[in-house]
Amino acid sequence: MSEIKLNRELFTSEKTGVTLDQDDSGLFQRLTLRVVHPVTNEPCYMEYSKEDSKKVLLQKEDGTYVKEEDVKYLKESWQSNEYENRLAVAWKPAEKGVDIPEYWYDEAIQIIPKYTAMWDDVYVDKQKVKVDYSVGCTGTPLNKLNNLISLVRAKFPNDSDFKKQVNNIIGMYLPDHSIRPPYKSNNTITVYHMYYEIDIFNQLLKDYKVPNYDYTYCFWYGLKYDLDSSERYFKLVIRNSDEVSNYQKHPDSFIPRPQLPVCNEPYFAKIYSPDGTEADEYDVFFSTTPEIMKEYCKENNLKFPIPEDKEKEYIWTYGIVYDKNTLDVKQVKGYIKVAQDPDTWLKWL
């Protein structure tokens, strides 16, 4: 990328600039820039500290420069972080032992969704491919959810507790779309158990012969019911940690991943077959702004998942399905949270 020659700019200017300041050591330069909030579109003017400015400013004979890529990173980091902060408005503090089991509350999971009557519309290549209903839905969505439960029970009579937690999620792929690997059939129903009982989870780890990597698991897991093959897959969701991301220290548990856009801390998912086979495909999930994600997709020749008319919706996460050996991306997913009652939903724009 190129370098930008910097001049002194007004705080109303869209240009990146430099300004003079002074401390006891004498005059110094601050990098200045203006960014636009990804949700409110309010401008924010910034001046970086003496130390941070020194790291990125390049002094040349004819003036002061900065690398364009450094400016891009600084702006995107701020925008991604602000977008993440705005996503938080969909949640509220939970009551220990009432909304959230004490175990999870003590693990610092202390927030629940503001509303329980919601669903996720999942998009791939601008097409809706899946709908994930929360158990707290009512009316028609609840009927659809109950129908999905009936289909699972018919094939897996020993499984139960689908509605044990009001935030549990049950969803199904829509027909006429290519299913993501390793799943083979669109006739697959997803059940996510939220704020699960740890004993049940530990038993699943044993049943699916999951190796112990000292991962920190998230407060939900998925069971994927293939109604055609009558196979049940176990989807483990793993928080980012040293064990996950530090290859030098933890080569066995390290989770390889493709390069990601500027985003919040990602988390990962692995899928296990009933015989204990780990799927070749991993998932990585993260949040960032639609603009950053679109550019990332363009740069990496991937398909941005969200339709143009949905880009201002509550896109709470993106998911990338990739091959763990080659890191080839198989699918890019975008999740939009939709409230059953739009009047109660987020006024986040």
Next chain:
Amino acid sequence: MALTSSGALSLNEMHIEAGGSSGTECSLNDSDIRGLISKSAGASMAFNEWYSASASIPDFATTMTVGHTNHSTTIGYTTTAQASKGFLSTSGSQPMFGTSTNNIGSLSSTSNANYFGGNVVHGLAMLGSTNPTATVGSIHLYVATLNISNSDASFKEVVINGTTYTRSSANYSSTTFGGFAYTNWNWQNVQADLSNASANISAFSTDSMGPFPAAGNNITITFKRT
């Protein structure tokens, strides 16, 4: 900091000493620059009269009763937990925490005509992550007006319970968020325990965080311009 006692002296240095922004327009006859050497308008003046001149703005000292809060943030299904310690008033805390609007602590005086253009300090607090654990956090200073000058005319340094943080080492920003217009200075990578680099940010109100002692203690906050 007083002006030099000998050698070259620029008009810009005089302006900064008087509290002006570096590089901005000024003249020797401006009241703030004349004020450094107690001259009236139109009086005859020589450059050497400004040697060792000092603005001598009195400090702005205020007493903080330290407050504390914990809060979680969930994005998608990822929850993190933070703690904050110091003083935050409602509108000042919103841009810092997103969903949390807890007021914490108090300041005996929140404004001074010689500092921040006389605008109100809405927050001075340290924020740090408790889950995942972190050994450093950041100190945020909020003043409730847009585009307050990032110069010594606002403040040069702030002493929090005996520890000095200079303006030059702070990042600066100004924006409007949720209808609240503010200017922010923030200091990054502040140790959870100033004397132990490996200590984690604590979620307990009874523990200290950076320069802030346990909640309930009274400490002195001193803003300085010279």
